Amino acid sequence: MVEHVKHNKSKKRTCLIWGLVMLFSLAAGMVSAETIRMGILPVIDTLPLQVGVAEGYFKAENLDVKLISFSSAMERNTAMHSGQLDGFFGDMLATLLLVKNKIPVRFLTISYATDKNQRMFGLMLAPELPVARENGKITVAISKASIIEYLLDHLKQLPETQTIQWEPVEIKQMPLRLQMLLTGKIDAALLPEPMASLAESRGAKLVVTDQSLNMPLTVLNIHSDKRHLAGSFMKAYARSVNALNQTPEKYRALMTKTCRIPGNLVDHFPMYRYPAPRIPTQAEVQQVQGWMIKKGLLPHSIPYQRLIP
8 A cells, every 4th residue: 555655656756747847848949039129211221131031030040020110210210219119220320329319229230331333322413404503503402410411421522523512402301302303403312222223214314323432331220128139130130141142033022012112123123232241340430420520410439339239
């Protein structure tokens, strides 16, 4: 009788141990993915993010990356200020302005840099701009305190533009900027792709592109609270860039859907190559900060170590 009781206790203990082993095994396999809410704009630079989500590369790193699209940088910045986002796509100026305003964001990677083999920005003249004005004062539509204004100041130093007196006019909404250019209500506009190609297809004249410059244009950023996920995020993002660069045509439909490629450009619009992921260098960041200080956008430089993961 005693031996029978001992046997039952031993059997129950064994069952309990196996039950605990199975429970812990299941728990280990069911660790919930960490969420990263990434604010983006519907532009070409963000295609690697779209690929990472579509191909499951982020999921493979146990990340639930939610891409939240905004129609303007202002809306995206408001969402960052209010804590609705964990990171965002933008330019270095936006990152630095957020840090200035006590939002602790860090650079994750450069998402696009100037490339001599493909243009991302074009300085365009209106279709009906009189030739006599091409060597005089030209009004040019931009958005101030943005990568557009920063780029224009660099493009004005190139030989193709030095004979022209450029008069910047702030027109924040990109579609309005394009419309005013095509209707001659503004002399020129600095436009990103695919809007530059669309303007050119409707008669606008290209003055110069960003291709001869050597600088990062856009970046991905993450809130400091999520910086522990930077390594996993970048591993997945690197896979996305590699997939895009290896088989670009595979993602034409995804680009058309997510990057606002106009219908008449869809079939022949180029598939872009993307740079290998890397954090902006201290010199690259300081170049932008120096420009912002001159423009009164920053009171002083922000230490580099506060800007990197």
